[in-house]
Amino acid sequence: MNTSIEENRSHPRLPDLLGAYHLVNQAEKGTPVATVAELPAVYRSEVEDPAAAFTADTVLLATPPGDDLPAGCVVLKAPREGRAPEIKRLWVAPEARRKGIAKALMAEALRRAAASGASAVRLTVWNWREEPVALYRALGFATVASWDERPDLLCLEKTLEETLVKPLEKPLATAADRIERLTPDEVRAHASAGLAALLVDAVDGGASVGFLAPLEAPDAAGWWTRVAEEAAEGVRDVWAAHGPDGNLTGVVTLVRGGAANGGHRGEIARLLVHRSARGRGLGYRLLATAEAHAAASGLTLLVLDTQTDSPAERLYRGAGWTAAGTIPDFAADPSGVLRPTTLYYKRLG
Structure with missing residues (x-):
């Protein structure tokens, strides 16, 4: 069985996944908070109302085989001001890791970006996140000139190929209209x-x-x-x-x-x-x-x-x-x- 991928900014599980992502992110940056209510306003708003926060974006959730609830998510931001679309908020619950969920989410996000006509996709990642960095490198992302000057933040970009638009050999289950x-x-x-x-x-x-x-x-x-x-x-x-x-x-x-x-x-x-x-x-x-x-x-x-x-x-x-x-x-x-x-x-x- 394959990981099931669905697009849904209003899924009741999404706030939990985003909340976990931001709490870990704050801790890793050296500014830990105990609850979602203590997050910076821009991040707290995502958790409280993902549908509004990502109204123009594609939000994908992944459910492992045999499970009933999504265990991972990723956001493909809509292109803005002539810039390439950006991948954000890749997160997999700790108990669901080592099952290829992150790779499946990234593959679907890249496929959708290519299908929309984008020629490239970009993302940022903290340089201490060794596993995500390794995944992005394996998927063909390369370091480019920084568009975000925060220390320790890598700016990566991948040129999309036409083959990404084609269906995967083992298609992911989707609920796309x-x-x-x-x-x-x-x-x-x-x-x-x-x-x-x-x-x-x-x-x-x-x-x-x-x-x-x-x-x-x-x-x-x-x-x-x-x-x-x-x-x-x-x-x-x-x-x-x-x-x-x-x-x-x-x-x-x-x-x-x-x-x-x-x-x-x-x-x-x-x-x-x-x-x-x-x-x-x-x-x-x-x-x-x-x-x-x-x-x-x-x-x-x-x-x-x-x-x-x-x-x-x-x-x-x-x-x-x-x-x-x-x-x-x-x-x-x-x-x-x-x-x-x-x-x-x-x-x-």
Whole structure:
């Protein structure tokens, strides 16, 4: 049996793993604390709310064969400001070591980084951590010029090869949602069920996506039916995420500029992840999928708007989008209260 790898920022076991990591890290740095409550605020926030702390990142957990709970974790940070994605928080519980869990987590993190189009991955490690350093060296990481001047901290980087994108000879078990582009007919087929359910769930959850609560399923289905017509006209592209059970767990659409002088740009609209599927990095994956398609189809600029200070805003900032400005009282939230909206843009290529 293989180690099982899952992506889940909201797993109830994750705070324990992160807490253990940070407590050991503080002790090794010579600044020990007894409890998570005594950790520096930046680390304590990760333990208290991993889903919020890593909202734009990929969090992987590893469960050994025959066990019910994860015994290890690693975080693949989203690339920021043109930098390579960074691997952080690699941790395996002491009782589960010497079973290849750390290597399995690293292999999956590297595979996902390569699949996202990254050309390299970087990380930092204290030079006294002999076993992790040996693992990173074995995986092909090399010392590079420091981007963090703290004493005794090594900065390592690995160039990713195309072969990393290919499935492993012995695939790791994963629970990743499958993302695919929907044809206009498929949008119509899902309009009254899965797609309508995603829109209703978003409005019920307080997301400002153009509708007031309560949103009735027939109204949501009607909106998606109109989207299907736009897809047929080539105005809008739609991608949906399918969970392991086949149900739709998320969706994103890309609207192309209609003006003669706006053919170079597009708009990200209706990025929705069902509340039951959050914490797995799905929003970032959907966004990255739409961005990659936009770039491949010749678009050079993307725009979007989102309610100011919403969870979605953290996702966009983490994914490299730039805030262009905020408009007060721009749109009502589902309860009817006027809220500010922040406009974002991202250059492609």
